[in-house]
Amino acid sequence: MQTDAKDSRGWRRLFGVLGPSTNTSVQPDYDDMRPAGVTNHYSRIVVPDAQAISDETFLAGTQQIADNTIEAVKSVMTCKPHYLVMGMSAITFYGGAEGAAKFRHQIHEVAGVDLSTGSESLAAAIAAYGGVKRVAFVSPYYPVANAQVRNFLSDYGYETVRDIPLRCPSWTSIAKVDTPTLRQALHQLDGDDVDAILQVGTNLSMVRLAAAAEMWLGKPVIAINTATYWHALRANGIQDKVYGFGRLLEEF
Template sequence: MRDVLGYRGKYGVLGPSTNTVVQPDFEMMRPPGITAHYSRIFTPNAKAISNESFRAGAMKIAEGVIDAVRSVMTCSPNYLVMGMSAVTFFGGKAGAEAFREGVEKEAGVRLSCGSLATTAALRAYGAKRIAFLSPYYPAANEEVRRYFTEEGFEVVRDLCLQCPSWTAIAEVTPEELRLRLRELDGPDVDAIVQVGTNLSMVRLAAAAEMWLGKPVIAINTATWWHALRENGIADRMEGFGRLLSDF
């Protein structure tokens, strides 16, 4: 017997309780027959974040992942999607793979996470030299840079917004993000990547691909695209950039 609404797949989504963007983002990109079931990782809304407290907060979220996995697995999803990206970059390539393997071992189903999904997206585009934007702090950006470098990409430059709280990430305006994309762009960059799942960039990234003339990859788009394609869901969708319309 198949689920009446999720007859093509039921996806469990793991995300911080402070995140207000990733759930509606995934809903916008959800094709018929796929359902998404959000499992919230309890996350105090840290204020006055610094390098040290950002990393500590991210690791606190990581500690709650397995409890969220156990909770969402009670609805028998056939796949998991990680709706928080920072911890999936920590420890470089080996750290990302270890994170995925740990979740998959507990759940008994496969997982798409931001770091590995973004790598797959960049390779689909054929990009080699990248720039990236985050809501993080410099210490976390160093982890993202390390990860992409170990995956074989040249990180030309990066930018961190240093948002003052977890919920403040979702308050960054499209106007500011447009300016930041302009700062990152240049002839030495093949693609621009946005990390941080609570930063609202799915629609903006799609539009920016047209006016910058190159791939602009929002991590929520990449992660959801990866989850669909890994499960043989090949639906093409317009309005979310070339990743979902062309690949």
């Protein structure tokens, strides 16, 4: 058997995807955006379905995700992926740009391959559109985590004009936020003082709604799952245009 033969399905790239075990949105979202020859191999970060009833309990729950990430990395590396794609976002914003870089370096040290994180991918996506200075965003988080997102964005030179923390009461409840709720949030966030609208929180699937909203709002609307998968593709030299998920994957 040829040792240099390519994977029969992932003949372009094998992506190892890291997501909390409670997350039911990342895997189907990433698979929907997957071009031919790229395969996604999901590794679950084992966490209980944390009940978030305050800033303190939300932070504690996300810290548990961070603590358990390394074991999930070690697990997925057994299939020898070329690259890692993070499927959780909250902890990648903590500590601003410096904290995001530190988190990425920690994962790289264990995996030995490069990776795309939610926070840094989002920053790269905003820059790809160009001309964005003021943003607004929605999250499933509690206010304490939204503050971390604002801090991260400010490190990249983006001013947050408005933000909405949906305060979802558990990790699994995030995936149950419906389209009317998100559509209302988009209307609340929009305004002439906002250049782009963002969505963070990977279990809050907004990849298709964001694409539709770009057409009727006439400005960038960036879902974090779209941004992270786009970043992973482009970082690996895969320039395929993937349609139905907004301008990011179609134009940049």
